[in-house]
Amino acid sequence: MSEAVPLVSLLGDTALLLEAPGATSLEAQRRIWALAREAQTWPEIAEAVPGMNNLMLTVHQPLPSPAGVIRRLQEAWPAVVPLALAGRVVELPVTYGGEGGPHMADVLAHTGLDVDEVVARHAAPDYPVYAIGSHPGYCYLGGMDPRIATPRRHSPVLRLPGGSVSIGGQQTGVSASDGPSGWNTIGSTTMCFFDPSLPQPCLLSPGDTIRFRVARVIR
Amino acid sequence: MPFQHVAEISAWLAGSDITRLELSGPEGVVRLGQEVAPATPASVAVRSAGVGVFLHRHPLSTAAFVAPGARVAAGQMVGLLQVGVLLMPVLAPSAGLAVGYLVPHGQIVGFGVAVLTLESLPQEACA
Amino acid sequence: MIEILSQTALATVQDLGRVGALGFGVGTSGAMDNLALAAGNLLLGNAEGDAGVEVQVFPFDVRFQAACTFAVTGADCGATLDGVPVLPWWVCAARAGQVLQLRPPRVAAWRGSRAYLCLAGGVDVPVALGSRSTQLRGAFGGHAGRALRQGDVLPVGAAGAAPRAVGFGVQPAGLVEPLLQDGLPAIRVMPAAEHDCYTPDSRAAFWQQPWKITPQSDRYGFRLAGPSLTPTVPLELRSHGIVPGVIQVPHGGQPIVQMRDAQPTGGYPKIGTVIDADLWRLGQAPIGSQIRFVACDWAGAQQASAWNRRYLDDIRRLTALYRGLRDRG
The missing domain is CATH 3.30.1360.40 (Gyrase A; domain 2)
Structure with missing residues (x-):
């Protein structure tokens, strides 16, 4: 093994x-x-x-x-004995494309798929939270369809808004606050992922699951 | 042989505030002295308060704390004494006109060594 | 209490950083020049890790609303108190109402770009996740989780038992231990995981060519300009933990050194990591200036850390002795 x-x-x-x-x-x-x-x-x-x-x-x-x-x-x-973390399932409504998804065109160009195919493949799986990182409360997710994988951008975007749903290489994730990112943003959601005043400041922990629901697709 | 060095010792003495010096050798005794003329302004030496490296200026600065001829107030910083990373102030004991530094920037000095001569201010001498 | 008078401050409250919150996605933050902040605190009899104000845009003016003992360390910015020059890296006393002004850093025997306003008692903002440092990305910590603005008032902690001697200082670390390579400031670097994935020419260039600090450099990262670094095959990595000092090379081939506000994870290939003991040197390198990278191993990095430790221990010991003598006398 x-x-x-x-x-x-x-x-x-x-x-x-x-x-x-x-x-x-x-x-x-x-x-x-x-x-x-x-x-x-x-x-x-x-x-x-x-x-x-x-x-x-x-x-x-x-x-x-x-x-x-x-x-x-x-x-x-x-x-070590592999640890099974059976956490909560959190559903996030996502608006794909449009102003909140400025790099959708780059993902379409790289994958050769159309908007509906990318959205369907992105929203289909249950994504386990592998790790927390990047910025406060941000979740690294596993389980993305490799067909929509898109390389990170040549140069990072300096200010990406919180709630951005992005693809970087074989991974996808949702930014928890405004900041720089090298990933391709394909949509947006609204959710508070982090509160520093709480003893457990992160909304999600490794082992939890995120499910993206298609709220809207802007072409 | 003390007589060999009388000239340079005299010159050195003139720059200090030592008033009498006696040198003795097998050939005899030399007494050197300088009179502080009452008409000339009195001078005061600023002395090192410890052992360390005497600095004319702050290590980040290019300008000395005092230039020759500058008026110095009582308690004004006229140099630094550096011990390791510590920088301690060397302060003027009284007001005066700076004559000049007596030791070079960066020289190790001992306790009580005169590092700067101050001439009493003319108006104070008259007062 | 001190009041910020400057309009465009871009100054932040920083301590020595937030330890233990990487697992929440929270980077360390902390002073870009940790030695200058720690030295200023020790000069004042504070705890080494008390919070101060990191200033990186000048002029920067503050008014003391109450009498306060302070020291300005880091870059020599020609500070004045009510117009009277005060020495850098020096314990000074301000009366209530006096205004401290910091001007753009001077080109001196050692040139820095960031100054630290340290206050006896430290800047007393609330501790968030174990630190008073401003977490800009998470918008918490420091003062309201953001850079300081005109009109902000910062509380000062209770200083230790009075009286406290003023009017003495310490040598900046950059003067005590300058580090140069072929006439440029040298930064010691340990090769990282992907170092050997770069072409021989790229590796040679990385170690031999000067690197310029571009204007796109800030507390998050220093973007460098120099020869293009090319991997032998394109690299795409899984996201992993990183620390300040990691030198990432995005696909464009120009390296980015992660600095104190760096995110705690990344995925760009890593050609090297600036050793912890030299992060302050890089943090003080002005925009537009050039640096060189010098290879270092684990043992060399530990020696460099031990030097930093000794420098601060010497300050602690000598200032305590001197303060004791003066307070008694």
């Missing part, structure tokens, strides 16, 4: 990155969640942050050498 060795690299002298071997899968992500829980208990580790089939570990300073952490990660990867 996980005989392939994960790749561990350094992010400078404050963090390490473990990349799961093989194609992106929910199975591998469940292993990432389990490894994050375990690594969070190691004394050298400040924070274990799951990404898309990868895991970043920030380390307490000073750490004379990262070798011990790298070895532990490689030993723990095949040993």
Whole structure:
């Protein structure tokens, strides 16, 4: 199941990155969640942050050498029991295209599909929340139809509004607040994903599920 | 042989506020002294309050705290004493006209070393 | 309390950053020049991580609504208090009503671009998710989750036991430990995961050519201009955690160094990471200036961090001694 060795690299002298071997899968992500829980208990580790089939570990300073952490990660990867997170299902109504989806044309050009096909394929699956990241409350989702995958933009857009539904490579997501993004925005929704005054500031957690409902398509 | 160096010692003495110096050697004794003429303005030395590196200016600045001839107020900062990363002020004990720095910028000085000469202000001398 | 008098401030309240909220998608924020902020705090007898005001657009004017001991660290911006020059990196006393003015940074023996207004007692805004730093993207933390505006009033925390000596300072880190390579400021970098995926020419250029800080550089990231960096095959990565210092190369081939307001995840290929100990050097590099990258390994990065630690420990020790002598005398 996980005989392939994960790749561990350094992010400078404050963090390490473990990349799961093989194609992106929910199975591998469940292993990432389990490894994050375990690594969070190691004394050298400040924070274990799951990404898309990868895991970043920030380390307490000073750490004379990262070798011990790298070895532990490689030993723990095949040993952990994949974690099943059965969370809530949240439905988000989306307006596809138009002003709120300025890069729909780029996705159509890249995929060779028409608007209805892209919208249908984007709204069809239940998307598991793999990880939180990018900006406060933002959810990285798994399960997008590879047929609508579109490479990230050559240069990031400096200010994209909150609620933007975007595609970046093999992934899709919804921005939780205004900010820069390198993804292709195909639609928009309204939902509060983050409240810093709450003990659990994020609306969604890894293991929850997002369902996009087609509210409107602007051609 | 003390007599060899009388000239340079005298010159050095003139720039200090030492009034009497006695040098003794096998050949004899030399006494050097300088009289502070009552007609000339009295001068005051600004002295280092500790051991450190004396700075004419702040390390980020190109201008010295005082230029020769400048009026200096009592308590005004005329230099810095650097110890490691710490920068301590060297303050004028009284008002005066700056004559000039007595040690170069960046030189290590000991406790009590005169770093700047101040000449009493003319009006104060008259008062 | 201090009142912001400037109209277009773009200044923010920052401490040493927000630790432990990456898992909520919340980046660290914090002072671009963490050494300058920490040094200013130690000068004032504050905790090293108290909040101050990071100023990056000048002139910047504030009025002290009450008597306050302060220090301006970071870039030397020719500060004046009611028109009277005050030294940089120096403990100063302001009376109620006095106005502090910061002017554009001067070209000095060491040139910075960001100044830190540190106040005895620290800027006392509420702690949000463990930090007083402004989280611009999340619009929380700092003062109202945004950059400061004219008329904003910032509360100052209770300073330690009076009396407090004023009129002394410390050497800026950039003067104590300058780092140059072929005449340009050097930034130490550790190769990152995709370093070897770039063409040999691109790799050579990355390490040997100067890089210019473009005007599209801010607290989120520094966009650099220089030779185009090309991977041997196109790279498309899965989103993963990143930290400030990571040097991403978007498809355009011009690198972006993630800075303190960087998002906590990214997906562009990474050619290297600026070591933690040198982030302040890059954070002070003015727009339009040039820098060079110098290769570093884990041990070198740890040595650099240890130097930073010693610099701050020396300030803590020597200022405590001096303050003790003066307060007694």
